[in-house]
Amino acid sequence: KAGVTQTPRYLIKTRGQQVTLSCSPISGHRSVSWYQQTPGQGLQFLFEYFSETQRNKGNFPGRFSGRQFSNSRSEMNVSTLELGDSALYLCASSKQGAIGELFFGEGSRLTVL
Amino acid sequence: AQSVTQLGSHVSVSEGALVLLRCNYSSSVPPYLFWYVQYPNQGLQLLLKYTSAATLVKGINGFEAEFKKSETSFHLTKPSAHMSDAAEYFCAVSERSGGSNYKLTFGKGTLLTVNP
Numbered sequence: 001k002a003g004v005t006q007t008p009r010y011l012i013k014t015r016g017q018q019v020t021l022s023c024s025p026i027s028g029h030r031s032v033s034w035y036q037q038t039p040g041q042g043l044q045f046l047f048e049y050f051s052e053t054q055r056n057k058g059n060f061p062g063r064f065s066g067r068q069f070s071n072s073r074s075e076m077n078v079s080t081l082e083l084g085d086s087a088l089y090l091c092a093s094s095k096q097g098a099i100g101e102l103f104f105g106e107g108s109r110l111t112v113l
Numbered sequence: 114a115q116s117v118t119q120l121g122s123h124v125s126v127s128e129g130a131l132v133l134l135r136c137n138y139s140s141s142v143p144p145y146l147f148w149y150v151q152y153p154n155q156g157l158q159l160l161l162k163y164t165s166a167a168t169l170v171k172g173i174n175g176f177e178a179e180f181k182k183s184e185t186s187f188h189l190t191k192p193s194a195h196m197s198d199a200a201e202y203f204c205a206v207s208e209r210s211g212g213s214n215y216k217l218t219f220g221k222g223t224l225l226t227v228n229p
Binding site: 004033035042043045048055056058090092097098099101102104105106107 | 145149154155156157158159162164203207210214215216217218219220221222
């Protein structure tokens with residue numbers, strides 16, 4: 001069965017711009033989580049959506065937002081980009097959320113210039 | 114909040130040698146524990162998980178981990194390293210974040226290098 005698909009895989013933006021990243025989960029998975037991965041901070045949890053509702057949120061500023069659609073596809077948006085937002089953004093889907101196995105996409109690598 | 118400590122950001126072993134990657138967590142309540150692996154330019158993949166059924170957990174690719182409550186540890190081992198094991202390994206702990214919701218916290222990761 002198809003895995004988790006993230007688009008775009010690579011993108012370059014400049015400071016002050018905004019970006020939208022997309023994640024299509026595995027069919028039947030209602031939970032979608034987003035993580036930011038950087039060499040210095042490692043993997044940091046952004047938020048989790050389950051059946052279109054945000055049920056967990058990490059410690060990121062309000063510039064980071066997300067949503068989930070009725071087909072479980074999810075998007076995350078970062079507004080007013082800063083240099084420090086350069087990172088690999090990983091999406092993970094699951095049936096149960098964080099107590100079960102997470103299936104990760106290959107990530108969207110964002111570079112902010 | 115949970116914290117996860119992985120001792121050693123980089124571990125180097127020879128092919129055929131024992132692999133030992135260390136993970137300690139902070140919790141007074143037995144949590145859900147996981148090890149994930151990330152190969153270059155890929156997402157993470159589950160190696161194994163502990164959910165209180167057995168203290169010794171066997172995973173994929175010959176890896177296993179032992180849950181030791183008294184030491185709050187969940188170290189990952191493999192008896193004989195293979196070149197294909199070279200990757201970054203992440204320990205993770207799931208903690209209750211409110212109601213029936215859980216949140217996953219990852220360690221900083223350990224990069225495993227396997228030398229021929």
